[in-house]
Structures are given as structure tokens and as C-alpha cells.
Amino acid sequence: MSLVVVGVALVAVLNTVGAARMGLKRIGDRSRAVLLAQDLMTEILQQAYEDPSLPVGSFGLEADEVGTGTRALWDDVDDYHGWQSAPPRDKSGNPLTGFERWRRHVAVGWVQPANPVSTTIGDSRVKRITVTVSRDGVVLAVLQSLKGGAQTVTMLNGSPTLMTDLTAAVFTPVTGSTLKLAKGLTGR
Numbered sequence: 671m672s673l674v675v676v677g678v679a680l681v682a683v684l685n686t687v688g689a690a691r692m693g694l695k696r697i698g699d700r701s702r703a704v705l706l707a708q709d710l711m712t713e714i715l716q717q718a719y720e721d722p723s724l725p726v727g728s729f730g731l732e733a734d735e736v737g738t739g740t741r742a743l744w745d746d747v748d749d750y751h752g753w754q755s756a757p758p759r760d761k762s763g764n765p766l767t768g769f770e771r772w773r774r775h776v777a778v779g780w781v782q783p784a785n786p787v788s789t790t791i792g793d794s795r796v797k798r799i800t801v802t803v804s805r806d807g808v809v810l811a812v813l814q815s816l817k818g819g820a821q822t823v824t825m826l827n828g829s830p831t832l833m834t835d836l837t838a839a840v841f842t843p844v845t846g847s848t849l850k851l852a853k854g855l856t857g858r
């Protein structure tokens with residue numbers, strides 16, 4: 671009887687250790703996901719709000735920027751709309767070592783300046799950039815920034831982060847909006 675109890679207790683301990691290891695791994699993956707997201711977001715935010723050679727309201731890649739297999743010639747934030755790469759790659763197109771099972775995706779769109787969770791059809795002069803990082807198909811980080819004429823605001827998983835200057839913040843998170851915690855980022 672006591673052997674059974676010990677056996678059960680041992681299984682319980684092993685399960686706890688296993689869960690702790692899984693927790694540590696998850697935390698590590700989340701941290702790496704945030705770094706991957708910040709890495710790409712930093713690159714994007716260095717670009718212009720719109721292509722300098724085109725009129726206001728232009729969107730997407732210009733003809734000479736398509737099909738190069740790299741981001742080297744991209745010069746404005748909406749060039750990145752729809753970009754995805756698995757594994758993630760640097761600006762020159764080289765895959766990032768050690769991230770074979772990871773994926774980065776970018777979405778860019780115009781949003782209402784006073785309510786950036788709402789998209790607009792035309793040029794509102796504010797663009798929302800969303801970088802999503804996943805590993806094995808599981809989303810681990812969602813980083814969002816607003817790019818406008820004179821202001822940039824960044825949100826990490828729905829909360830403001832000090833990645834960029836927040837003094838011109840116009841971002842007001844709306845409950846129930848699309849700016850939700852990424853799945854698996856509930857802090858458990």
C-alpha cells in the first residue's frame with residue numbers, strides 16, 4: 671500500500687517538474703518571440719510613412735521593390751504589408767540561425783487616428799503595423815505600432831511599451847478590441 675502511495679507521489683512530483691520545465695521553455699520562447707518582433711518592428715519604424723516618390727495615398731510595394739527576395743530596397747512602412755517568412759530572415763534575406771520553426775508576419779493598414787483599433791479605407795495619415803511571431807504555428811507575440819507624420823506608438827500584446835517615444839501617444843486601447851493578448855500570453 672505504501673509503495674503505491676510513494677509511486678503516486680513520485681508520479682506527481684515528476685509531473686510537477688515536467689510542468690515547470692514546460693513553463694520555463696514557454697517563457698523562453700515568449701521572450702525570443704518578443705525579441706524577434708521588436709527586431710523587425712525596429713526595422714519597419716525606421717522607414718518613411720509612405721513612399722517618397724509617390725503621391726499621398728499610395729500603398730504597398732513599388733514596382734522596383736517586388737520580387738527581389740529581400741527587404742533591402744524597401745523604404746516605407748507599407749512595403750512590409752503581407753510580408754511573412756519562415757524561418758525569419760534579416761533584411762538581406764539571410765535566414766536567422768536557430769529559428770527554423772519560427773515565423774514572422776507583418777500586416778499594415780490605415781486606422782482612425784483617434785481610434786486606432788478601427789481601420790479606414792483611405793489614407794487617414796496614421797498606419798498601424800502589426801508584427802506577429804509564432805513558433806510551430808502557435809502565436810507567441812503580437813507587437814503593434816502606429817506610424818504617422820510625427821508620432822510613433824508601440825503596443826506589445828495590447829499594452830503600451832517603451833520601445834519608442836510615447837510622448838505623442840494617441841493610442842487608447844479599447845476593451846474588446848482587436849488588441850487582445852496573444853494566445854498563450856496570459857502570464858500563467
Ligand SMILES: [Ca+2]
Nearest residue numbers: 721745746749
Ligand atoms: Ca516603397
